[in-house]
Amino acid sequence: MTITCNGEPVAVAAATVADLLERRLGDPRPAGVAVAVNEEVVPRGDWPVRRLAEGDVVEVVTAVQGG
Amino acid sequence: MSTRVDALVVAGETLSSRLFLGTGGLPNVALVGPVLEAARPALVTVSVRRTSSLAEGGLLAALRACGVRLLPNTAGCLSAREAVLTAELAREALGTDWVKLEVIGDERSLLPDAVELLDAAEQLVGRGFVVLPYTTDDPVLARRLADAGCAAVMPLGSPIGSGLGVLNPHAIAAVRAAVDVPVVLDAGVGTASDAALAMELGCDAVLAATAVTRADDPVAMASALRLGVEAGLLARSAGRIPRRSEARASSPVVGRIG
Numbered sequence: 001m002t003i004t005c006n007g008e009p010v011a012v013a014a015a016t017v018a019d020l021l022e023r024r025l026g027d028p029r030p031a032g033v034a035v036a037v038n039e040e041v042v043p044r045g046d047w048p049v050r051r052l053a054e055g056d057v058v059e060v061v062t063a064v065q066g067g
Numbered sequence: 068m069s070t071r072v073d074a075l076v077v078a079g080e081t082l083s084s085r086l087f088l089g090t091g092g093l094p095n096v097a098l099v100g101p102v103l104e105a106a107r108p109a110l111v112t113v114s115v116r117r118t119s120s121l122a123e124g125g126l127l128a129a130l131r132a133c134g135v136r137l138l139p140n141t142a143g144c145l146s147a148r149e150a151v152l153t154a155e156l157a158r159e160a161l162g163t164d165w166v167k168l169e170v171i172g173d174e175r176s177l178l179p180d181a182v183e184l185l186d187a188a189e190q191l192v193g194r195g196f197v198v199l200p201y202t203t204d205d206p207v208l209a210r211r212l213a214d215a216g217c218a219a220v221m222p223l224g225s226p227i228g229s230g231l232g233v234l235n236p237h238a239i240a241a242v243r244a245a246v247d248v249p250v251v252l253d254a255g256v257g258t259a260s261d262a263a264l265a266m267e268l269g270c271d272a273v274l275a276a277t278a279v280t281r282a283d284d285p286v287a288m289a290s291a292l293r294l295g296v297e298a299g300l301l302a303r304s305a306g307r308i309p310r311r312s313e314a315r316a317s318s319p320v321v322g323r324i325g
Contacts, residue, residue, distance in 0.1 A: 006117040006118075006119065007117070024119060025118075025119075025120070025121050026121065027121060030121055031127075032127045032160055032161065033118065033121075033160055034115070034155075034156040034157070034158075034159035034160035035156075035159075036152060036155070036156055039148075039152055041152075041155045041156055041158075041159050043159065044159065059117065059152075059156065060117065060118055060119075061115045061116055061117055061118060061156050061160060062115070062116070062118040062121075062127065062160060063113040063114070063115060063126065063127045063130075063137070063139065063157075063160060063161060064113065064114050064115070064116045064118075064126060065090040065091045065092065065093055065113065065114065065126055065280075066089060066090060066091045066112055066113045066114025066115075066139075066140050066142050066276075067089030067090070067091035067092070067112055067114075067140070067142065067227065067228075067274075067276030067277065
């Protein structure tokens with residue numbers, strides 16, 4: 001299926017948010033990271049069970065330098 | 068003689084200093100430790116951005132190692148909708164309800180969009196955030212933000228990154244007079260005297276980023292801003308002399324020879 005991750009279309013086999021993080025970041029529970037699916041934050045504890053669907057818009061963010 | 072002044076309290080929490088520090092523009096992560104040691108900031112701001120590599124987490128690890136309190140911002144957001152989602156993501160990523168709320172009107176001026184800012188502030192307060200909004204030096208908007216439940220207001224001294232200092236001291240003093248919540252001078256600080264002036268005008272704290280991170284010597288400037296904030300606060304509590312249009316001798320007039 002195809003989802004949009006961080007603004008780009010991505011073909012994924014990932015079933016859950018944790019699967020997606022494992023595939024993109026190499027860690028299913030990365031520290032200091034937050035995820036939103038379709039503009040709703042998915043709490044860290046739900047990452048292993050939150051299933052992704054065709055067309056989902058996913059944001060994966062972390063803290064960077066800022067003023 | 069007493070030089071003691073009360074600590075700053077925001078949203079019921081006592082902060083360790085009256086300098087907030089931004090990390091944006093720091094040339095390398097190795098400077099984080101020395102700069103924080105020199106500045107001793109109460110809060111350190113970070114942004115939230117899309118990531119595709121955990122290597123980008125080096126900054127967060129360095130900040131955590133210093134034990135500083137983080138204040139995520141919503142920098143770059145152009146609408147209340149974007150800002151609210153960014154704040155929610157920051158809360159989840161960093162485990163803090165505190166947010167420096169920025170909603171800018173355009174990317175050239177980086178000036179706050181008053182309408183979207185107030186909308187976002189109301190929404191975030193309703194969702195349990197401690198909201199510190201970056202705002203203009205308009206006392207009416209500052210009062211509206213405070214009335215909406217913001218824990219502080221953060222008026223700009225001059226545009227973000229400009230280093231022009233406090234361009235309208237009367238407006239900053241008017242903001243101070245308009246609200247009961249802490250006032251944090253945010254944006255425009257270029258050097259220590261700007262920070263001192265902000266404190267003399269009645270601000271409760273100063274936030275600086277570019278002034279430190281893009282200085283030739285960020286560690287030295289971090290110390291200078293800390294001392295500038297302390298000097299300004301002390302000068303304010305000391306009670307400055309009134310300005311006079313004519314000279315007034317400080318040496319005795321009587322007993323002069325000749």
